[in-house]
Amino acid sequence: MSKFKQSVTRNQKYIQELKSSEERLALMKDELHKLSSKSDLEQEENQNHNHNDNDLLKYFENNPGRLIFKWMHYFEIYDRYFSRFRNREVHVVEIGVAQGGSLQMWKKYFGDYAYIYGVDINKRSKRFEEERIKIIIGEQQNRNFLRQMKNQCPRIDILIDDGGHRMLQQINTFEELFPHISENGVYLCEDLHTSYWPQHGGGYRNPNSFIEYSKTLIDKLVRFVSSRNS
Numbered sequence: 001m002s003k004f005k006q007s008v009t010r011n012q013k014y015i016q017e018l019k020s021s022e023e024r025l026a027l028m029k030d031e032l033h034k035l036s037s038k039s040d041l042e043q044e045e046n047q048n049h050n051h052n053d054n055d056l057l058k059y060f061e062n063n064p065g066r067l068i069f070k071w072m073h074y075f076e077i078y079d080r081y082f083s084r085f086r087n088r089e090v091h092v093v094e095i096g097v098a099q100g101g102s103l104q105m106w107k108k109y110f111g112d113y114a115y116i117y118g119v120d121i122n123k124r125s126k127r128f129e130e131e132r133i134k135i136i137i138g139e140q141q142n143r144n145f146l147r148q149m150k151n152q153c154p155r156i157d158i159l160i161d162d163g164g165h166r167m168l169q170q171i172n173t174f175e176e177l178f179p180h181i182s183e184n185g186v187y188l189c190e191d192l193h194t195s196y197w198p199q200h201g202g203g204y205r206n207p208n209s210f211i212e213y214s215k216t217l218i219d220k221l222v223r224f225v226s227s228r229n230s
């Protein structure tokens with residue numbers, strides 16, 4: 001075979017490889033898009049959500065109840081992902097009760113068919129129980145506690161982790177309770193900046209942090225999708 005012919009064949013092979021990897025990439029993109037865009041669900045989230053009419057933020061700003069500890073920039077996110085559950089039967093768990101103010105806020109926001117469960121390590125939190133607000137006492141790092149919690153909360157549509165914000169607490173809670181969340185439910189873990197705080201078990205690129213744990217989950221998801229298309 002002449003040198004020229006050899007190089008043409010090599011180029012053709014190269015172009016073919018390039019084409020098939022482009023095709024694979026396109027397929028992967030498509031699969032990931034399908035996985036991430038929940039179509040109807042996403043549309044519902046966007047329809048219900050109106051930046052200028054955030055009832056949760058209004059409640060927080062005029063708080064008629066007990067003290068609430070939340071960051072202002074969370075309210076846009078809460079309303080975007082939670083508004084589709086309003087005025088329907090919804091079971092909401094919040095880990096971290098503090099003064100009980102956020103539990104009252106969820107109850108008002110979600111409406112008359114909402115059941116709110118607050119979870120806290122502090123036994124004194126029990127005093128914040130009221131109609132449709134139940135308090136469960138326990139340590140969120142303890143897997144046995146989390147497993148038996150499922151009996152007390154047989155249905156969880158929304159879980160908000162606003163507890164101790166330490167790495168093992170967030171990871172154990174996620175591993176035990178994420179599989180228990182209803183289909184199309186929402187799992188929200190707050191204060192992820194502690195993933196960068198050594199005193200909370202985190203640190204920049206610390207493999208034990210919740211952020212690095214989450215990145216690994218994303219890697220696994222992408223690897224799974226790409227292996228189906230290769």
Ligand SMILES: C[S@@+](CC[C@H](N)C(=O)[O-])C[C@H]1O[C@@H](n2cnc3c(N)ncnc32)[C@H](O)[C@@H]1O
Binds near residue numbers: 119122
């Ligand atoms: C940030 S405060 C919760 C604020 C509340 N959600 C609000 O928005 O008003 C954190 C709460 O988590 C509780 N907590 C801390 N470590 C915990 C653990 N390991 N298990 C369960 N609760 C914990 C604390 O007792 C405290 O009440």
